[in-house]
Amino acid sequence: SQKIEQNSEALNIQEGKTATLTCNYTNYSPAYLQWYRQDPGRGPVFLLLIRENEKEKRKERLKVTFDTTLKQSLFHITASQPADSATYLCALQMDSNYQLIWGAGTKLIIKP
């Protein structure tokens, strides 16, 4: 079965630096890969989606890459701010399937 690995330890980054989070998966490549943000006591909030035929996607300070050879997606936040501190989840989605397979998430802490 498909497994997803995200950094289990919290990632501490100095404000202003680029934060990079990793999402690795096993087995077959998904058709889509999504990234969500989750704050304490709240539900996940969608950030970005990247398709398997896309190498990179950007949205403001966010950038996602997708490498089907390495079976890995990287999520970057440039010019990080303390307000970016949250848990970031990646989710895999197979073609024509509404079911998302979720990673455990990585807690990001941006220090002022």
Add this chain to the structure above:
Amino acid sequence: DAGVIQSPRHEVTEMGQEVTLRCKPISGHDYLFWYRQTMMRGLELLIYFNNNVPIDDSGMPEDRFSAKMPNASFSTLKIQPSEPRDSAVYFCASSGGTEVTDTQYFGPGTRLTVL
């Protein structure tokens, strides 16, 4: 729009009791998802509906769990009888489009504690 609404926000109950969680999706959305989140297992899809019809309930852990969607604006997830291992945060999410890639909007969750 108020977003996805869930109630109650917190529920504490004793083992063996019936628990009912409620969800109101975003108006106009025709997909509704129920998830469970724990530290050990992360976020798991339990069941999802399209136009009020259950499409995939393969994630429902046991017969003790049941979900209904009597109309487009309301869904319930029921656990009967509840057990301590059911303690988790339960999320409801809805999606409005016909594309599988359409964004899922999550509610604030119900934190369930079974003693």
